[in-house]
Amino acid sequence: MALLELKNVTKYYNQTIPALEDVSFSVDEGEFVSIIGPSGAGKSTLLRCINRMVEASSGEISVDGVISSSLTKKKLRALRTKIGMIFQHYNLVDRLTVIENVLHGRLGYKSTLAGILGRYSQEEKNQAFQIIKILGLEEQVYKRCDQLSGGQKQRVGIARALIQNPKIILCDEPIASLDPNAAKLIMDHLRNISTEMGITVIVNLHQVEIALKYSDRIIGVNKGKVVFDGLPCDLTAAQIQAIYGSESEDVSFDLGERHAG
Amino acid sequence: MRDDIFTKRRNDNLRFFLVLIILTVGSIIITNYDVIKGFSSIAKALIWGGSNFYPDVKSLRILPEILPKLQETILMSIAATTVASVFALFLSLAGSKTTRLNRIFSIISRGIASLFRNIPLVAWAMVLMLAFSQSPLTGYLALFFASLGFLTRAFMETIDEVGNNSIEALQATGANYFHIIFQAVLPASMPQMISWLLFMIETNIRDATLVGVLTGTGIGFSFDLYYKRFDYHAASLVVVFIVITVIFIEFVSNNIRRVIL
Numbered sequence: 001m002a003l004l005e006l007k008n009v010t011k012y013y014n015q016t017i018p019a020l021e022d023v024s025f026s027v028d029e030g031e032f033v034s035i036i037g038p039s040g041a042g043k044s045t046l047l048r049c050i051n052r053m054v055e056a057s058s059g060e061i062s063v064d065g066v067i068s069s070s071l072t073k074k075k076l077r078a079l080r081t082k083i084g085m086i087f088q089h090y091n092l093v094d095r096l097t098v099i100e101n102v103l104h105g106r107l108g109y110k111s112t113l114a115g116i117l118g119r120y121s122q123e124e125k126n127q128a129f130q131i132i133k134i135l136g137l138e139e140q141v142y143k144r145c146d147q148l149s150g151g152q153k154q155r156v157g158i159a160r161a162l163i164q165n166p167k168i169i170l171c172d173e174p175i176a177s178l179d180p181n182a183a184k185l186i187m188d189h190l191r192n193i194s195t196e197m198g199i200t201v202i203v204n205l206h207q208v209e210i211a212l213k214y215s216d217r218i219i220g221v222n223k224g225k226v227v228f229d230g231l232p233c234d235l236t237a238a239q240i241q242a243i244y245g246s247e248s249e250d251v252s253f254d255l256g257e258r259h260a261g
Numbered sequence: 262m263r264d265d266i267f268t269k270r271r272n273d274n275l276r277f278f279l280v281l282i283i284l285t286v287g288s289i290i291i292t293n294y295d296v297i298k299g300f301s302s303i304a305k306a307l308i309w310g311g312s313n314f315y316p317d318v319k320s321l322r323i324l325p326e327i328l329p330k331l332q333e334t335i336l337m338s339i340a341a342t343t344v345a346s347v348f349a350l351f352l353s354l355a356g357s358k359t360t361r362l363n364r365i366f367s368i369i370s371r372g373i374a375s376l377f378r379n380i381p382l383v384a385w386a387m388v389l390m391l392a393f394s395q396s397p398l399t400g401y402l403a404l405f406f407a408s409l410g411f412l413t414r415a416f417m418e419t420i421d422e423v424g425n426n427s428i429e430a431l432q433a434t435g436a437n438y439f440h441i442i443f444q445a446v447l448p449a450s451m452p453q454m455i456s457w458l459l460f461m462i463e464t465n466i467r468d469a470t471l472v473g474v475l476t477g478t479g480i481g482f483s484f485d486l487y488y489k490r491f492d493y494h495a496a497s498l499v500v501v502f503i504v505i506t507v508i509f510i511e512f513v514s515n516n517i518r519r520v521i522l
């Protein structure tokens with residue numbers, strides 16, 4: 001069975017135009033999926049419906065066999081621990097240190113009191129240090145996050161997601177605020193997370209060439225509808241045209257390099 | 262088009278100054294305020310002050326009387342402010358758009374904040390005097406209510422400034438409301454809140470003097486007493502002590518600010 005399954009998901013923010021319309025697809029364990037589409041297509045909305053940061057208006061979403069729409073608050077928290085999330089603006093608590101921000105990823109597992117007091121077990125701390133090391137941040141462990149570069153902040157964001165022991169990581173434009181070198185490092189880490197840890201990674205991107213290079217699969221969204229769903233090697237220039245519509249002249253892409261799968 | 266904007270801006274400025282001049286001249290005429298006499302009497306006041314209103318050696322005899330009063334005033338201001346800040350914290354969490362639990366509480370707490378803030382301290386003192394007559398409690402409560410209004414507003418803006426980003430990230434990890442408050446909102450806004458608290462203590466020590474004149478307590482009462490006995494040297498010594506205290510408190514709180522911000 002698929003790890004993530006969306007069936008006829010529709011989202012209206014207001015009564016007139018749907019931000020998402022009848023979206024259906026499913027994603028397997030360990031898959032690396034990129035969602036591409038023009039600005040306002042509904043990519044962020046789609047991602048946020050998966051962990052119910054945005055409530056879908058209709059349709060059904062199941063994660064790891066659990067249908068998310070009917071969950072109680074407590075069960076929703078439990079579901080969210082299985083879904084990490086990474087943001088364009090990192091969304092860290094800047095005044096806290098790297099290790100504190102990373103350990104925030106454990107809050108979903110905690111009782112109210114333990115979470116308020118920030119009490120983490122030795123095991124959790126060890127795991128945090130291990131993840132920080134994998135991401136190459138060991139020298140920054142006790143630095144405050146407002147002293148980090150963008151690329152370092154995003155790695156803290158990845159660490160916070162990883163320590164959740166998630167099955168899926170959702171990434172909303174994770175490299176949109178980064179320079180090309182930092183962007184490559186982040187994308188390489190995300191690719192490793194999917195290949196080596198078997199965690200499903202879903203990434204919103206606005207660079208087609210990066211989506212082609214890293215993804216197992218690409219989903220193209222336009223005006224709230226899925227207009228392409230397939231392998232990077234099947235994405236033709238005409239389909240990119242369809243995804244980006246009239247804006248496609250502005251989108252630079254180079255169909256040379258693709259992920260081998 | 263561009264010229265139009267500049268012309269419009271210039272005309273707007275002209276109109277603004279015209280209105281300002283009309284208001285100024287209008288109010289001077291209506292209140293029969295004699296500008297020349299107003300300024301020349303400043304000089305007269307200075308001359309009178311220089312020849313009468315200064316502490317002399319003899320006035321030092323009142324030190325044992327005023328020092329306990331000064332202490333009472335300082336402690337009362339600090340107590341009123343810190344207690345108000347605890348209540349203000351709850352009200353601001355309930356009122357801020359990012360942390361509110363629901364709209365009704367938010368509206369209520371915003372309402373309390375703006376009502377309390379817009380009643381002048383002196384009005385609080387007068388009203389409370391009807392209930393508690395001239396007592397330290399009256400002064401304490403007057404400072405408390407006025408601080409509560411101001412601090413709630415200041416804290417609310419501080420929380421709003423922290424923004425939604427880290428809150429969203431923690432929500433996505435499965436953290437609950439209290440986790441988010443204690444692990445993201447408070448760490449991010451605490452330094453600014455403490456800064457506001459210190460500012461309020463400074464202000465309240467100044468204002469406590471005025472309230473003391475009305476309620477017959479603290480250092481303000483001492484000042485009133487000596488002044489009405491025409492003991493200007495003693496009264497001026499009281500003023501000197503108030504000024505020194507306020508400067509000292511400001512110095513201390515600036516240093517605290519430097520460390521925490």
Ligand SMILES: Nc1ncnc2c1ncn2[C@@H]1O[C@H](COP(=O)(O)OP(=O)(O)OP(=O)(O)O)[C@@H](O)[C@H]1O
Nearest residue numbers: 013014019037038039040041042043044045046206
């Ligand atoms: N909170 C909201 N309230 C109302 N409308 C919204 C809200 N969030 C998004 N929308 C609308 O829904 C549509 C899809 O927005 P969404 O943010 O999902 O697009 P996106 O593909 O992520 O765009 P971008 O690439 O610019 O981030 C847009 O038309 C947007 O205006």
Ligand SMILES: [Mg+2]
Nearest residue numbers: 043044045172
């Ligand atoms: Mg978006």
